[in-house]
Amino acid sequence: MGADQHTLKRQRLGRELRQVRLDQGLTLRQVAARMKMDGNKLGRMELAKAYVEPHDLHRLCDIYDVTPDQRHAWELLLVGKRPQHWWRSYADIMSAAYTEFVALENDAVEAIEYAPMVMSGLLQTSEYATMLLSTGARALGLEQAEALGAVRLARQQRLSTEPSLKFHCVVNEVALGFDLGEPEVLREQLEHLARVAKQDNVTIQVLPLSAGRMALQPVPFTVLKFGDEADPDVASSEDLGGTILYESEREVRRCNRLFDQISRAALTPDDSMMLLHARLEEGNGS
Incomplete structure (x- = not known):
């Protein structure tokens, strides 16, 4: 199916913006600095992978x-209806940074993630997500927790619909026993994890507590990859303030290097599933 007229217009605009920049001998970094924008984002605008806002175009x-x-x-x-992606209907509950992350994830061809305390959002069940979002330091009301849980479930469609996202996640062993106060919710979450791990595009490893200092790495992070040298990787993390995006080459390289170290210290995918099933058996015996 061919691209729609809006997409073709965006692609043409991106090409022309890039050509004018090159004709003037300017780099992405130079223009982005004057825009007070990250160079990678400007590059995605030129590739028609990020929407050009009217105020950005005027600048x-x-x-x-x-x-x-x-x-x-x-x-x-720019004239015409902006594409209405599914996440736009959740705009009232999603931060700007989280919205941008979801949009980038939607365009990515591959994602790597380290989940140190709780399951990755791409791997959570509805009940697990709702309970997680409604407890802790950033506890939300039930209605908002359910809505953001629905966002996570919608994101998971990337794992099962073509073109599917290639996903490699390392889960800390701590997350396999993270107590939400409802043993059945955790059990269903672990069973779901075992099912998803069978997909060809999904690789799941467990980082055991026996991994020593590496297992103490406390910060969750994700790196999104787009399969194009002209469209660099983007990293993200979360803290109490919410989603943080990292687009600088240095930060992204650091995250990629750390993931390599963590994945090498983790159990193999097969051994990870053996540990997971052992946890499930322990639950049956309790």
């Missing part, structure tokens, strides 16, 4: 000092 027109006719021509390429 670019000023930076490139384009003619009024050129400015008007570019503005026409």
